[in-house]
Amino acid sequence: MRLSISWIVASKDFKTFRRKRNLMYSIFILPVLVSALLPAVTNLMVQRASDHSAALTRLTLILPAFTFFYMILAGVIPAAIASYTIVGEKVERTLEPLLATPTTDSEILFGKGISAFVPSVSAVLAGSVIFMVLTDLITHGTLGYYYFPNWNAAIIFLLAVPLTVIMSVEWNVIVSARATDVRVAQQIGMLVIAPLAGIYVLGEINMVNLSDAGNLLIVAAVILLVDVLLFSLTRATFRREEILTKWK
Amino acid sequence: MIDTEGLTKKFGELTAVDRLTIHVDEGEIFGLLGPNGAGKTTTVRMLCSLISKTGGSARVAGYDVGNQADSLKIRGLIGFVPDNVGLYEALTAYDNLDFYGKLHSTPEARRKENIERFLKMLGLWEKKDDDVSTFSKGMKQKLALARALIHDPKVLFLDEPTANLDPEAAKTVRDFILELKGEGRTIFLNTHNLDEAQRICDRIGILNTSLRALGTPEELERTVKGRATVVQLEQVTEPILDALHGLSLGEVSVERNKVTISLADPEKQNATVMDAIFRAGGRVRSVNVVGSTLEEAYLKLVREKEEK
Numbered sequence: 001m002r003l004s005i006s007w008i009v010a011s012k013d014f015k016t017f018r019r020k021r022n023l024m025y026s027i028f029i030l031p032v033l034v035s036a037l038l039p040a041v042t043n044l045m046v047q048r049a050s051d052h053s054a055a056l057t058r059l060t061l062i063l064p065a066f067t068f069f070y071m072i073l074a075g076v077i078p079a080a081i082a083s084y085t086i087v088g089e090k091v092e093r094t095l096e097p098l099l100a101t102p103t104t105d106s107e108i109l110f111g112k113g114i115s116a117f118v119p120s121v122s123a124v125l126a127g128s129v130i131f132m133v134l135t136d137l138i139t140h141g142t143l144g145y146y147y148f149p150n151w152n153a154a155i156i157f158l159l160a161v162p163l164t165v166i167m168s169v170e171w172n173v174i175v176s177a178r179a180t181d182v183r184v185a186q187q188i189g190m191l192v193i194a195p196l197a198g199i200y201v202l203g204e205i206n207m208v209n210l211s212d213a214g215n216l217l218i219v220a221a222v223i224l225l226v227d228v229l230l231f232s233l234t235r236a237t238f239r240r241e242e243i244l245t246k247w248k
Numbered sequence: 249m250i251d252t253e254g255l256t257k258k259f260g261e262l263t264a265v266d267r268l269t270i271h272v273d274e275g276e277i278f279g280l281l282g283p284n285g286a287g288k289t290t291t292v293r294m295l296c297s298l299i300s301k302t303g304g305s306a307r308v309a310g311y312d313v314g315n316q317a318d319s320l321k322i323r324g325l326i327g328f329v330p331d332n333v334g335l336y337e338a339l340t341a342y343d344n345l346d347f348y349g350k351l352h353s354t355p356e357a358r359r360k361e362n363i364e365r366f367l368k369m370l371g372l373w374e375k376k377d378d379d380v381s382t383f384s385k386g387m388k389q390k391l392a393l394a395r396a397l398i399h400d401p402k403v404l405f406l407d408e409p410t411a412n413l414d415p416e417a418a419k420t421v422r423d424f425i426l427e428l429k430g431e432g433r434t435i436f437l438n439t440h441n442l443d444e445a446q447r448i449c450d451r452i453g454i455l456n457t458s459l460r461a462l463g464t465p466e467e468l469e470r471t472v473k474g475r476a477t478v479v480q481l482e483q484v485t486e487p488i489l490d491a492l493h494g495l496s497l498g499e500v501s502v503e504r505n506k507v508t509i510s511l512a513d514p515e516k517q518n519a520t521v522m523d524a525i526f527r528a529g530g531r532v533r534s535v536n537v538v539g540s541t542l543e544e545a546y547l548k549l550v551r552e553k554e555e556k
Contacts, residue, residue: 008350019338093332097395100296101351102324241299245259
Protein backbone atom coordinates (compact mmCIF):
# COMPACT_ATOMS: atom_id res chain seq x y z
CA MET A 1 0.00 0.00 0.00
CA ARG A 2 1.35 3.42 -0.98
CA LEU A 3 0.67 5.95 1.76
CA SER A 4 1.39 8.78 -0.68
CA ILE A 5 -1.70 7.81 -2.69
CA SER A 6 -3.85 7.70 0.46
CA TRP A 7 -2.54 11.14 1.37
CA ILE A 8 -3.49 12.48 -2.09
CA VAL A 9 -7.05 11.17 -1.55
CA ALA A 10 -7.16 12.70 1.94
CA SER A 11 -5.72 16.03 0.73
CA LYS A 12 -8.43 16.27 -1.90
CA ASP A 13 -11.04 15.72 0.82
CA PHE A 14 -9.41 18.38 3.04
CA LYS A 15 -9.65 20.82 0.14
CA THR A 16 -13.34 19.94 -0.27
CA PHE A 17 -13.95 20.41 3.47
CA ARG A 18 -12.39 23.88 3.35
CA ARG A 19 -14.87 24.80 0.62
CA LYS A 20 -17.79 23.28 2.48
CA ARG A 21 -17.65 25.56 5.48
CA ASN A 22 -20.88 24.22 6.96
CA LEU A 23 -19.33 20.79 7.26
CA MET A 24 -16.35 22.18 9.17
CA TYR A 25 -18.61 24.22 11.43
CA SER A 26 -20.63 21.10 12.21
CA ILE A 27 -17.43 19.28 13.18
CA PHE A 28 -15.89 21.97 15.37
CA ILE A 29 -18.94 23.66 16.86
CA LEU A 30 -20.05 20.72 19.01
CA PRO A 31 -16.69 20.10 20.77
CA VAL A 32 -16.23 23.83 21.35
CA LEU A 33 -19.74 24.22 22.79
CA VAL A 34 -19.40 21.13 24.97
CA SER A 35 -15.98 22.30 26.14
CA ALA A 36 -17.45 25.60 27.28
CA LEU A 37 -20.58 24.02 28.73
CA LEU A 38 -18.94 21.32 30.87
CA PRO A 39 -16.72 23.78 32.85
CA ALA A 40 -19.80 26.01 33.26
CA VAL A 41 -21.70 23.06 34.78
CA THR A 42 -18.66 22.29 36.96
CA ASN A 43 -18.59 25.89 38.13
CA LEU A 44 -22.32 25.77 38.95
CA MET A 45 -21.91 22.59 40.99
CA VAL A 46 -18.96 24.01 42.93
CA GLN A 47 -20.86 27.22 43.60
CA ARG A 48 -23.94 25.39 44.82
CA ALA A 49 -22.06 23.01 47.09
CA SER A 50 -22.91 23.54 50.77
CA ASP A 51 -19.27 23.52 51.83
CA HIS A 52 -15.73 22.83 50.64
CA SER A 53 -15.95 19.12 51.40
CA ALA A 54 -19.18 18.76 49.41
CA ALA A 55 -17.58 20.66 46.53
CA LEU A 56 -14.60 18.28 46.58
CA THR A 57 -16.91 15.24 46.58
CA ARG A 58 -18.82 16.60 43.61
CA LEU A 59 -15.64 17.35 41.68
CA THR A 60 -14.20 13.87 42.20
CA LEU A 61 -17.41 12.47 40.70
CA ILE A 62 -18.01 14.78 37.79
CA LEU A 63 -14.51 15.52 36.50
CA PRO A 64 -13.67 11.91 35.52
CA ALA A 65 -17.15 11.55 33.98
CA PHE A 66 -16.81 14.79 32.03
CA THR A 67 -13.37 13.72 30.81
CA PHE A 68 -14.82 10.38 29.69
CA PHE A 69 -17.56 12.30 27.86
CA TYR A 70 -14.96 13.19 25.21
CA MET A 71 -14.96 9.57 24.09
CA ILE A 72 -18.64 9.94 23.28
CA LEU A 73 -17.81 13.09 21.35
CA ALA A 74 -15.09 11.16 19.54
CA GLY A 75 -17.76 8.70 18.43
CA VAL A 76 -20.20 11.39 17.32
CA ILE A 77 -17.94 13.77 15.39
CA PRO A 78 -16.68 11.38 12.67
CA ALA A 79 -20.28 10.43 11.78
CA ALA A 80 -20.73 13.78 10.04
CA ILE A 81 -17.49 13.70 8.10
CA ALA A 82 -17.00 9.97 7.42
CA SER A 83 -20.51 9.58 6.06
CA TYR A 84 -19.94 12.67 3.92
CA THR A 85 -16.65 11.43 2.44
CA ILE A 86 -18.15 8.10 1.38
CA VAL A 87 -21.86 8.81 0.81
CA GLY A 88 -20.96 12.24 -0.59
CA GLU A 89 -18.83 10.55 -3.28
CA LYS A 90 -21.60 8.05 -3.86
CA VAL A 91 -24.25 10.76 -4.25
CA GLU A 92 -22.06 12.88 -6.53
CA ARG A 93 -21.19 9.73 -8.56
CA THR A 94 -17.47 10.46 -8.20
CA LEU A 95 -16.47 7.00 -7.00
CA GLU A 96 -16.39 5.33 -10.43
CA PRO A 97 -13.75 7.60 -12.00
CA LEU A 98 -11.79 7.46 -8.73
CA LEU A 99 -11.85 3.66 -8.79
CA ALA A 100 -10.69 3.71 -12.42
CA THR A 101 -7.32 5.15 -11.37
CA PRO A 102 -4.27 2.99 -10.63
CA THR A 103 -5.02 2.88 -6.91
CA THR A 104 -5.87 -0.06 -4.69
CA ASP A 105 -9.07 -0.32 -2.65
CA SER A 106 -6.99 -0.15 0.54
CA GLU A 107 -5.22 3.05 -0.56
CA ILE A 108 -8.54 4.79 -1.23
CA LEU A 109 -10.09 3.46 1.95
CA PHE A 110 -7.10 4.49 4.05
CA GLY A 111 -7.18 7.94 2.44
CA LYS A 112 -10.86 8.27 3.32
CA GLY A 113 -10.00 7.15 6.83
CA ILE A 114 -7.32 9.85 7.16
CA SER A 115 -9.66 12.54 5.83
CA ALA A 116 -12.28 11.63 8.44
CA PHE A 117 -9.77 10.94 11.25
CA VAL A 118 -7.66 14.12 11.13
CA PRO A 119 -10.44 16.76 11.44
CA SER A 120 -12.37 14.62 13.93
CA VAL A 121 -9.42 14.08 16.27
CA SER A 122 -8.37 17.72 15.82
CA ALA A 123 -11.86 18.92 16.78
CA VAL A 124 -12.11 16.68 19.85
CA LEU A 125 -8.57 17.50 21.01
CA ALA A 126 -9.10 21.23 20.43
CA GLY A 127 -12.22 20.96 22.55
CA SER A 128 -10.36 19.00 25.20
CA VAL A 129 -7.72 21.72 25.52
CA ILE A 130 -10.45 24.34 26.07
CA PHE A 131 -12.14 22.02 28.56
CA MET A 132 -8.94 21.34 30.52
CA VAL A 133 -7.86 24.99 30.70
CA LEU A 134 -11.31 26.25 31.76
CA THR A 135 -11.77 23.41 34.24
CA ASP A 136 -8.35 24.09 35.83
CA LEU A 137 -9.21 27.78 36.15
CA ILE A 138 -12.53 26.97 37.78
CA THR A 139 -11.44 24.13 40.09
CA HIS A 140 -7.98 25.27 41.18
CA GLY A 141 -9.40 27.29 44.07
CA THR A 142 -11.36 24.33 45.41
CA LEU A 143 -8.88 21.54 44.72
CA GLY A 144 -5.74 23.49 45.57
CA TYR A 145 -4.01 22.00 42.53
CA TYR A 146 -4.50 21.81 38.76
CA TYR A 147 -6.66 18.76 37.99
CA PHE A 148 -5.36 18.63 34.40
CA PRO A 149 -3.16 17.26 33.01
CA ASN A 150 -3.35 13.84 34.63
CA TRP A 151 -2.80 10.22 33.61
CA ASN A 152 -6.50 9.49 33.12
CA ALA A 153 -6.85 12.47 30.81
CA ALA A 154 -3.76 11.31 28.90
CA ILE A 155 -5.26 7.82 28.46
CA ILE A 156 -8.58 9.26 27.29
CA PHE A 157 -7.38 12.10 25.05
CA LEU A 158 -4.24 10.54 23.60
CA LEU A 159 -5.25 6.87 23.45
CA ALA A 160 -8.98 6.23 23.78
CA VAL A 161 -10.18 9.24 21.75
CA PRO A 162 -8.12 8.39 18.63
CA LEU A 163 -9.15 4.73 18.94
CA THR A 164 -12.80 5.76 19.27
CA VAL A 165 -12.52 8.02 16.23
CA ILE A 166 -11.08 5.10 14.23
CA MET A 167 -13.94 2.88 15.41
CA SER A 168 -16.49 5.51 14.43
CA VAL A 169 -14.87 6.08 11.02
CA GLU A 170 -14.86 2.35 10.26
CA TRP A 171 -18.45 1.92 11.44
CA ASN A 172 -19.55 4.87 9.34
CA VAL A 173 -17.84 3.49 6.24
CA ILE A 174 -19.78 0.24 6.68
CA VAL A 175 -23.04 2.15 7.23
CA SER A 176 -22.31 4.44 4.28
CA ALA A 177 -21.96 1.45 1.98
CA ARG A 178 -25.63 0.71 2.47
CA ALA A 179 -26.99 4.24 2.88
CA THR A 180 -28.10 6.43 0.01
CA ASP A 181 -28.55 9.61 1.99
CA VAL A 182 -25.92 11.47 4.01
CA ARG A 183 -28.33 12.24 6.87
CA VAL A 184 -29.52 8.66 7.22
CA ALA A 185 -25.90 7.50 7.22
CA GLN A 186 -25.07 10.01 9.95
CA GLN A 187 -28.00 8.97 12.11
CA ILE A 188 -27.24 5.26 11.88
CA GLY A 189 -23.55 6.02 12.20
CA MET A 190 -24.14 7.65 15.56
CA LEU A 191 -25.30 4.34 17.01
CA VAL A 192 -21.62 3.64 17.55
CA ILE A 193 -21.74 5.77 20.70
CA ALA A 194 -24.38 3.60 22.38
CA PRO A 195 -21.90 1.37 24.30
CA LEU A 196 -19.82 4.41 25.32
CA ALA A 197 -22.91 6.26 26.49
CA GLY A 198 -23.80 3.16 28.51
CA ILE A 199 -20.40 3.21 30.24
CA TYR A 200 -20.81 6.94 30.90
CA VAL A 201 -24.19 6.36 32.57
CA LEU A 202 -22.75 3.50 34.64
CA GLY A 203 -20.00 5.89 35.74
CA GLU A 204 -22.55 8.52 36.71
CA ILE A 205 -24.40 6.03 38.94
CA ASN A 206 -21.14 4.76 40.44
CA MET A 207 -21.33 1.30 38.90
CA VAL A 208 -18.09 1.84 36.97
CA ASN A 209 -15.20 3.80 38.37
CA LEU A 210 -14.19 6.17 35.58
CA SER A 211 -11.37 7.65 37.62
CA ASP A 212 -9.57 4.33 37.61
CA ALA A 213 -6.80 4.28 34.99
CA GLY A 214 -7.02 0.48 34.79
CA ASN A 215 -10.70 0.65 33.81
CA LEU A 216 -9.94 3.27 31.18
CA LEU A 217 -7.18 1.10 29.73
CA ILE A 218 -9.58 -1.85 29.57
CA VAL A 219 -12.11 0.30 27.70
CA ALA A 220 -9.35 1.45 25.33
CA ALA A 221 -8.25 -2.16 24.77
CA VAL A 222 -11.82 -3.25 23.96
CA ILE A 223 -12.14 -0.38 21.49
CA LEU A 224 -8.84 -1.42 19.90
CA LEU A 225 -10.23 -4.93 19.47
CA VAL A 226 -13.41 -3.55 17.91
CA ASP A 227 -11.23 -1.40 15.60
CA VAL A 228 -9.45 -4.50 14.35
CA LEU A 229 -12.71 -6.40 13.80
CA LEU A 230 -14.35 -3.48 12.03
CA PHE A 231 -11.26 -3.00 9.86
CA SER A 232 -11.69 -6.41 8.26
CA LEU A 233 -15.41 -5.75 7.81
CA THR A 234 -14.66 -2.36 6.26
CA ARG A 235 -12.20 -3.86 3.79
CA ALA A 236 -14.76 -6.47 2.80
CA THR A 237 -17.33 -3.71 2.24
CA PHE A 238 -15.07 -1.34 0.32
CA ARG A 239 -14.30 -3.37 -2.79
CA ARG A 240 -14.49 -2.01 -6.32
CA GLU A 241 -16.92 -4.60 -7.59
CA GLU A 242 -19.20 -4.24 -4.54
CA ILE A 243 -19.18 -0.46 -4.86
CA LEU A 244 -19.96 -0.41 -8.57
CA THR A 245 -22.53 -3.17 -8.68
CA LYS A 246 -24.18 -3.30 -5.27
CA TRP A 247 -23.93 0.17 -3.71
CA LYS A 248 -27.14 1.99 -4.51
CA MET B 249 -4.71 -2.97 -28.35
CA ILE B 250 -7.91 -4.48 -26.93
CA ASP B 251 -8.72 -8.16 -27.32
CA THR B 252 -11.53 -10.16 -25.82
CA GLU B 253 -12.25 -13.85 -26.31
CA GLY B 254 -15.57 -15.16 -25.04
CA LEU B 255 -15.69 -12.42 -22.41
CA THR B 256 -18.64 -13.10 -20.12
CA LYS B 257 -20.14 -11.44 -17.06
CA LYS B 258 -22.93 -12.89 -14.98
CA PHE B 259 -24.61 -11.33 -11.98
CA GLY B 260 -26.10 -14.36 -10.29
CA GLU B 261 -28.57 -15.85 -12.77
CA LEU B 262 -28.48 -12.78 -15.02
CA THR B 263 -26.03 -12.80 -17.91
CA ALA B 264 -25.02 -9.20 -18.61
CA VAL B 265 -22.39 -9.92 -21.27
CA ASP B 266 -22.30 -13.22 -23.11
CA ARG B 267 -19.17 -14.56 -24.84
CA LEU B 268 -17.99 -11.28 -26.35
CA THR B 269 -15.12 -11.62 -28.80
CA ILE B 270 -13.69 -8.47 -30.33
CA HIS B 271 -10.34 -7.06 -31.42
CA VAL B 272 -9.61 -3.35 -31.45
CA ASP B 273 -6.52 -2.13 -33.27
CA GLU B 274 -4.19 0.58 -32.02
CA GLY B 275 -5.36 4.01 -33.15
CA GLU B 276 -8.86 2.79 -33.95
CA ILE B 277 -12.17 4.24 -32.78
CA PHE B 278 -14.31 1.26 -31.91
CA GLY B 279 -17.97 1.84 -31.11
CA LEU B 280 -20.03 -0.51 -29.01
CA LEU B 281 -23.62 0.13 -29.93
CA GLY B 282 -26.60 -1.21 -28.08
CA PRO B 283 -29.79 -0.35 -26.21
CA ASN B 284 -29.90 0.39 -22.49
CA GLY B 285 -29.09 -2.73 -20.50
CA ALA B 286 -27.27 -4.35 -23.42
CA GLY B 287 -24.09 -4.82 -21.37
CA LYS B 288 -22.04 -1.93 -22.77
CA THR B 289 -21.16 -0.38 -19.42
CA THR B 290 -20.46 -3.81 -17.91
CA THR B 291 -18.09 -4.54 -20.80
CA VAL B 292 -16.21 -1.28 -20.30
CA ARG B 293 -16.03 -1.82 -16.54
CA MET B 294 -14.54 -5.27 -17.10
CA LEU B 295 -12.00 -3.92 -19.60
CA CYS B 296 -11.05 -1.12 -17.18
CA SER B 297 -10.45 -3.74 -14.47
CA LEU B 298 -13.20 -2.25 -12.35
CA ILE B 299 -15.21 -5.43 -12.08
CA SER B 300 -14.26 -9.04 -12.54
CA LYS B 301 -15.18 -11.21 -15.51
CA THR B 302 -17.08 -14.45 -15.06
CA GLY B 303 -15.67 -16.18 -18.11
CA GLY B 304 -13.48 -15.81 -21.16
CA SER B 305 -10.39 -13.66 -21.42
CA ALA B 306 -9.46 -10.10 -22.28
CA ARG B 307 -6.27 -8.14 -22.76
CA VAL B 308 -5.81 -4.37 -22.81
CA ALA B 309 -2.50 -3.01 -24.09
CA GLY B 310 -1.03 -6.46 -23.59
CA TYR B 311 -2.12 -6.79 -19.97
CA ASP B 312 -4.42 -9.51 -18.74
CA VAL B 313 -7.82 -8.29 -17.56
CA GLY B 314 -8.69 -10.15 -14.39
CA ASN B 315 -5.09 -10.66 -13.32
CA GLN B 316 -4.73 -8.83 -10.01
CA ALA B 317 -1.18 -7.74 -10.75
CA ASP B 318 -2.12 -6.37 -14.18
CA SER B 319 -5.19 -4.47 -12.95
CA LEU B 320 -3.20 -1.50 -11.65
CA LYS B 321 -1.13 -1.41 -14.85
CA ILE B 322 -4.28 -1.42 -17.01
CA ARG B 323 -5.85 1.39 -14.96
CA GLY B 324 -2.62 3.34 -15.30
CA LEU B 325 -2.64 3.03 -19.09
CA ILE B 326 -6.26 3.84 -19.76
CA GLY B 327 -8.40 6.94 -19.53
CA PHE B 328 -12.02 6.47 -18.59
CA VAL B 329 -15.06 8.70 -18.87
CA PRO B 330 -18.07 7.06 -17.18
CA ASP B 331 -21.64 7.76 -18.24
CA ASN B 332 -21.99 10.01 -15.21
CA VAL B 333 -19.03 12.36 -15.36
CA GLY B 334 -18.48 12.25 -11.58
CA LEU B 335 -16.54 15.46 -11.06
CA TYR B 336 -15.92 17.07 -7.68
CA GLU B 337 -18.37 19.97 -7.83
CA ALA B 338 -16.92 21.82 -4.85
CA LEU B 339 -13.46 21.89 -6.43
CA THR B 340 -12.23 23.98 -9.34
CA ALA B 341 -11.67 22.54 -12.81
CA TYR B 342 -7.92 22.82 -12.22
CA ASP B 343 -8.07 21.04 -8.86
CA ASN B 344 -10.13 18.21 -10.34
CA LEU B 345 -7.52 17.58 -13.04
CA ASP B 346 -4.61 18.05 -10.65
CA PHE B 347 -6.05 15.45 -8.27
CA TYR B 348 -6.36 12.83 -10.98
CA GLY B 349 -2.93 13.68 -12.35
CA LYS B 350 -1.47 13.04 -8.91
CA LEU B 351 -3.33 9.72 -8.55
CA HIS B 352 -1.76 8.66 -11.85
CA SER B 353 1.64 9.74 -10.49
CA THR B 354 2.10 12.14 -13.40
CA PRO B 355 5.19 14.28 -12.71
CA GLU B 356 4.28 17.82 -11.64
CA ALA B 357 5.71 19.58 -14.70
CA ARG B 358 3.94 17.19 -17.07
CA ARG B 359 0.74 17.48 -15.03
CA LYS B 360 0.70 21.26 -15.27
CA GLU B 361 1.50 21.14 -18.96
CA ASN B 362 -1.29 18.65 -19.67
CA ILE B 363 -3.85 20.54 -17.59
CA GLU B 364 -3.13 23.71 -19.55
CA ARG B 365 -3.00 21.90 -22.89
CA PHE B 366 -6.29 20.02 -22.53
CA LEU B 367 -8.20 22.85 -20.89
CA LYS B 368 -7.12 25.12 -23.74
CA MET B 369 -8.00 22.50 -26.37
CA LEU B 370 -11.47 22.19 -24.88
CA GLY B 371 -11.99 25.92 -24.38
CA LEU B 372 -12.05 25.72 -20.59
CA TRP B 373 -8.76 27.39 -19.69
CA GLU B 374 -10.45 30.69 -18.75
CA LYS B 375 -12.68 28.74 -16.35
CA LYS B 376 -9.88 26.79 -14.70
CA ASP B 377 -10.34 28.47 -11.30
CA ASP B 378 -14.14 28.23 -11.29
CA ASP B 379 -15.95 25.65 -9.18
CA VAL B 380 -17.25 22.79 -11.30
CA SER B 381 -20.69 23.34 -9.75
CA THR B 382 -20.98 26.46 -11.94
CA PHE B 383 -20.32 24.51 -15.17
CA SER B 384 -22.91 23.54 -17.79
CA LYS B 385 -23.39 19.86 -18.74
CA GLY B 386 -21.33 20.31 -21.86
CA MET B 387 -18.48 21.93 -19.93
CA LYS B 388 -18.53 19.12 -17.38
CA GLN B 389 -18.40 16.52 -20.13
CA LYS B 390 -15.40 18.28 -21.68
CA LEU B 391 -13.71 18.47 -18.29
CA ALA B 392 -14.31 14.75 -17.76
CA LEU B 393 -12.58 14.12 -21.09
CA ALA B 394 -9.64 16.26 -19.99
CA ARG B 395 -9.52 14.30 -16.72
CA ALA B 396 -9.33 11.03 -18.63
CA LEU B 397 -6.39 12.39 -20.65
CA ILE B 398 -4.37 13.98 -17.87
CA HIS B 399 -1.83 11.11 -17.76
CA ASP B 400 -1.57 10.69 -21.56
CA PRO B 401 -3.31 7.31 -21.77
CA LYS B 402 -2.88 5.07 -24.79
CA VAL B 403 -6.44 3.81 -24.60
CA LEU B 404 -9.60 5.76 -23.86
CA PHE B 405 -12.87 4.23 -22.73
CA LEU B 406 -15.78 6.61 -23.23
CA ASP B 407 -19.18 5.58 -21.92
CA GLU B 408 -21.91 7.60 -23.64
CA PRO B 409 -19.76 10.76 -23.89
CA THR B 410 -22.38 12.86 -25.67
CA ALA B 411 -25.51 11.63 -23.90
CA ASN B 412 -27.74 14.51 -22.76
CA LEU B 413 -25.60 17.14 -24.49
CA ASP B 414 -27.04 19.77 -26.79
CA PRO B 415 -26.09 19.34 -30.48
CA GLU B 416 -23.33 21.97 -30.36
CA ALA B 417 -21.66 20.53 -27.25
CA ALA B 418 -22.02 17.02 -28.67
CA LYS B 419 -20.30 18.13 -31.87
CA THR B 420 -17.42 19.68 -29.90
CA VAL B 421 -16.95 16.42 -28.00
CA ARG B 422 -17.10 14.36 -31.21
CA ASP B 423 -14.58 16.63 -32.93
CA PHE B 424 -12.30 16.31 -29.92
CA ILE B 425 -12.56 12.51 -30.03
CA LEU B 426 -11.48 12.63 -33.68
CA GLU B 427 -8.55 14.85 -32.70
CA LEU B 428 -7.52 12.25 -30.13
CA LYS B 429 -7.64 9.55 -32.79
CA GLY B 430 -5.34 11.79 -34.83
CA GLU B 431 -2.87 11.60 -31.96
CA GLY B 432 -2.84 7.81 -32.33
CA ARG B 433 -4.92 6.95 -29.29
CA THR B 434 -7.19 3.94 -29.28
CA ILE B 435 -10.75 4.83 -28.40
CA PHE B 436 -13.45 2.47 -27.18
CA LEU B 437 -16.75 4.27 -27.37
CA ASN B 438 -20.02 3.11 -25.83
CA THR B 439 -23.00 4.75 -27.40
CA HIS B 440 -26.60 4.25 -28.36
CA ASN B 441 -26.38 7.18 -30.75
CA LEU B 442 -26.36 5.63 -34.24
CA ASP B 443 -25.51 8.86 -35.99
CA GLU B 444 -22.53 9.41 -33.71
CA ALA B 445 -21.30 5.83 -34.21
CA GLN B 446 -21.58 6.17 -37.97
CA ARG B 447 -19.77 9.52 -38.01
CA ILE B 448 -16.75 8.78 -35.88
CA CYS B 449 -16.26 5.03 -35.48
CA ASP B 450 -13.95 3.02 -37.69
CA ARG B 451 -15.76 -0.14 -36.68
CA ILE B 452 -18.88 -0.88 -34.72
CA GLY B 453 -19.99 -3.82 -32.64
CA ILE B 454 -23.71 -4.17 -31.99
CA LEU B 455 -24.20 -5.61 -28.53
CA ASN B 456 -27.34 -6.88 -26.92
CA THR B 457 -25.89 -9.11 -24.18
CA SER B 458 -24.05 -10.99 -26.94
CA LEU B 459 -22.39 -9.48 -29.98
CA ARG B 460 -24.97 -9.32 -32.78
CA ALA B 461 -22.76 -7.89 -35.53
CA LEU B 462 -19.31 -6.43 -36.07
CA GLY B 463 -17.87 -4.39 -38.90
CA THR B 464 -17.45 -0.95 -40.41
CA PRO B 465 -20.64 1.14 -40.54
CA GLU B 466 -20.85 0.42 -44.27
CA GLU B 467 -20.38 -3.31 -43.78
CA LEU B 468 -23.11 -3.41 -41.18
CA GLU B 469 -25.51 -1.61 -43.50
CA ARG B 470 -24.78 -4.14 -46.21
CA THR B 471 -24.65 -7.36 -44.27
CA VAL B 472 -27.91 -6.94 -42.49
CA LYS B 473 -30.36 -6.26 -45.24
CA GLY B 474 -28.33 -6.12 -48.45
CA ARG B 475 -29.12 -3.50 -51.02
CA ALA B 476 -31.35 -3.05 -54.04
CA THR B 477 -31.35 -1.44 -57.47
CA VAL B 478 -34.44 0.55 -58.34
CA VAL B 479 -35.06 0.97 -62.07
CA GLN B 480 -37.67 3.45 -63.31
CA LEU B 481 -38.90 2.27 -66.70
CA GLU B 482 -41.15 3.85 -69.31
CA GLN B 483 -43.26 0.73 -69.11
CA VAL B 484 -42.92 -2.56 -67.27
CA THR B 485 -43.64 -5.51 -69.58
CA GLU B 486 -43.87 -9.29 -69.11
CA PRO B 487 -40.67 -9.96 -71.12
CA ILE B 488 -38.74 -7.56 -68.86
CA LEU B 489 -39.97 -9.26 -65.69
CA ASP B 490 -39.29 -12.70 -67.15
CA ALA B 491 -35.75 -11.61 -68.00
CA LEU B 492 -35.14 -10.26 -64.51
CA HIS B 493 -36.56 -13.38 -62.83
CA GLY B 494 -34.43 -15.44 -65.14
CA LEU B 495 -31.28 -13.82 -63.75
CA SER B 496 -32.03 -15.26 -60.29
CA LEU B 497 -30.02 -12.47 -58.63
CA GLY B 498 -32.59 -11.62 -55.99
CA GLU B 499 -36.17 -10.76 -55.24
CA VAL B 500 -37.94 -8.66 -57.93
CA SER B 501 -40.85 -6.41 -57.04
CA VAL B 502 -42.90 -4.01 -59.18
CA GLU B 503 -44.68 -0.81 -58.27
CA ARG B 504 -46.26 0.95 -61.27
CA ASN B 505 -43.33 1.42 -63.67
CA LYS B 506 -40.68 1.00 -60.99
CA VAL B 507 -38.86 -2.31 -60.62
CA THR B 508 -36.86 -3.08 -57.49
CA ILE B 509 -34.31 -5.89 -57.60
CA SER B 510 -32.65 -6.97 -54.34
CA LEU B 511 -28.93 -7.41 -54.98
CA ALA B 512 -26.03 -8.53 -52.86
CA ASP B 513 -23.56 -6.31 -54.72
CA PRO B 514 -25.28 -3.76 -56.98
CA GLU B 515 -22.01 -2.24 -58.22
CA LYS B 516 -21.04 -5.59 -59.80
CA GLN B 517 -24.52 -6.81 -60.78
CA ASN B 518 -26.11 -3.67 -62.24
CA ALA B 519 -24.54 -4.20 -65.68
CA THR B 520 -26.16 -7.64 -65.92
CA VAL B 521 -29.52 -6.24 -64.83
CA MET B 522 -29.39 -3.38 -67.36
CA ASP B 523 -28.34 -5.74 -70.11
CA ALA B 524 -31.34 -7.99 -69.40
CA ILE B 525 -33.72 -5.04 -69.42
CA PHE B 526 -32.37 -3.68 -72.72
CA ARG B 527 -32.50 -7.11 -74.38
CA ALA B 528 -36.16 -7.41 -73.32
CA GLY B 529 -36.88 -4.06 -75.00
CA GLY B 530 -37.08 -1.97 -71.87
CA ARG B 531 -36.48 1.81 -71.90
CA VAL B 532 -34.86 3.07 -68.70
CA ARG B 533 -35.63 6.50 -67.23
CA SER B 534 -33.46 6.29 -64.10
CA VAL B 535 -31.44 3.87 -61.97
CA ASN B 536 -30.83 4.18 -58.22
CA VAL B 537 -29.01 1.98 -55.75
CA VAL B 538 -30.64 1.97 -52.33
CA GLY B 539 -29.28 0.39 -49.16
CA SER B 540 -30.43 -0.26 -45.64
CA THR B 541 -29.27 2.32 -43.13
CA LEU B 542 -27.28 1.60 -40.01
CA GLU B 543 -30.43 2.36 -38.09
CA GLU B 544 -32.33 -0.35 -39.94
CA ALA B 545 -29.47 -2.75 -39.41
CA TYR B 546 -29.27 -1.91 -35.72
CA LEU B 547 -33.01 -2.22 -35.10
CA LYS B 548 -33.19 -5.53 -36.96
CA LEU B 549 -30.30 -7.01 -34.98
CA VAL B 550 -31.56 -5.79 -31.65
CA ARG B 551 -35.12 -6.96 -32.33
CA GLU B 552 -33.91 -10.39 -33.46
CA LYS B 553 -32.39 -10.81 -30.02
CA GLU B 554 -35.52 -9.59 -28.25
CA GLU B 555 -37.73 -11.94 -30.26
CA LYS B 556 -35.51 -14.89 -29.34
